[in-house]
Amino acid sequence: MRQLAGVIFILAALLPGVAHAVCGADRQPQALAGFDEFAVAVMAEWRVPGLVLGVIEDGEAPYCAAYGLADVENGSAVTPDTIFAIGSIPKSFTTAGLAMLADEGRLDWDRPVRRVLPGFALADPIATMHVTPRDMITHRTGLARHDMLWYLSGLDAEQLFLGLRHLEPGAPFRATWQYNNLMVAAAGRITEALSGESWQAFTARRLLTPLGMTSTDFSTRENDARRAKPYEKSAAGIRRIAFYDMRAIAPAGAINSSAADMLAYLAFHMNHGRHGGARLLSEGQAKAMQVPRAALGEAPAHAALGAAAYGMGFLISTYRGRRIVWHAGGIDGFVALLAFLPDAGIGIVALSNLDRNPAPTILARNLFDRLLGLEPLPWNDWVASDYLEWELEQRQKAARHARSRDPTVHPSSALADFTGLYRHPAYGEVRITHEAGSLVLHYGQFALPLRHYRGDIFEIVKIPVTSRSHLEVAFLNGQSGAINGLAIPFERAVADILFVRAQ
Secondary structure (H helix, E strand, O other): OOOOOOHHHHHHHHOOOOEEOOOOOOOOOHHHOOHHHHHHHHHHHHOOOEEEEEEEEOOOOOEEEEEEEEEOOOOEEOOOOOEEEOOOOHHHHHHHHHHHHHHOOOOOOOOOHHHOOOOOOOOOHHHHHHOOHHHHHOOOOOEOOOHHHOOOOOOOHHHHHHHHHHOOEOOOOOOOOOOOHHHHHHHHHHHHHHHOOOHHHHHHHHHHOOOOOOOOEOOOOOOOOOEOOOEEEEOOEEEEOOOOOOHHHHHHHOOEEOHHHHHHHHHHHHOOOEEOOEEOOOHHHHHHHOOOOEEOOOOOOOOOEOOOEEOOOOEEEEEOOEEEEEEEEEEOOEEEEEEEEOOOOEEEEEEEOEOOOOHHHHHHHHHHHHHOOOOOOOHHHHHHHHHHHHHHHHHHHHHHHHHOOOOOOOOOOOHHHHOEEEEEOOOEEEEEEEEOOEEEEEEOOEEEEEEEEEOOEEEEEEOOOOOOEEEEEEEEEOOOOOEEEEEEOOOOOOOOEEEEEOO
């Protein structure tokens, strides 16, 4: 993809491109006077091509503001009807669907999953026998994230499900909270088993259609003009990247939606299961989604934020002393946020098309401050400072790592002896090739060059999904001295993943 311009270009694109009032309100709320200028400045600083915000206040007609470009190459502006990938927010859709089945008596939240899915199994036999749907969607099964199992691995939903039994747990069953895409994907299979429909068909029939979410789907059609295109930062500014296909873990993140549609979904949760005059979900089940179930165990980064816990498909905490319910979402080229203050009657949806950007969170918090009548906190400055501290920490770690590198300790064999096929019962296959004098690790859609680190240890300089760099790949020798395996730290919460040589 060709390189795109940086901050100056984005500012020029954004300033004339603010669209309001498309999703209901006939004017900007008075409390938001001056917000457009703030939003444009934040987007420029973080190089965000396009972003749309939707606001609900005290049940009033919703308000939308759209900024910037959905498609930078074609100059297409963002509107409240532009479709964005919403990352992990679909976890709440999956939970709401299961809650509807519980309303009908078809699901017992606390009955072991194996009663519904006999093929369900984890490496921990105690967890296998006792994991419930509630455990799965509150991330307390003991299973570590293992995101490299699904991200660009080429494994399909069935392979991922069957592979769960071969994954080392990151903690004892119900001992702690560990966010887990794989487990929510497996929970979607409960929906399918009890409803007789695919997760997509059930979700569309029970949620999307009744809520009037006509622009919401499960597709990655790149040629759809309604869709925002995904971007990531580059040295020269930003660049277009490919859409990510989430089908393998669809219940954990395969929904695309617009701000206008997401406001209907937001109102549904703020109204505890009601939409218009219809009740789609019982008040009891809706409120249960918003009750803390598992503490995250992380200290808040700022005094305005309370300690966070996970409910059922949502996170729950406090914001400036007020209860907040939310879920963020991120996948290649997109970041989204759905958040509401139940006791204040204020809810916000923010959708954007730049990878790993903090603008949705910064702008949502500024909106909450304004709508609460509070002096806005300097969130943009604070987040920028946090980011600089994180970058410094990463550079320091990289420097320490570089000092421990010792290429004078040579490999035990010629590089050609390390090539071949290596297998893991869940992760599948890794192939090592020898190309242009170096080893290359092939996994799924990845082709990752390996740099010699020390002895039979080589390093991947950077790998997607994880925030880690310089991952070390250790080749293992058998009693005969031949290379018979390799260990890769794909998941930081467990021991390195062991791949056994197959050929």
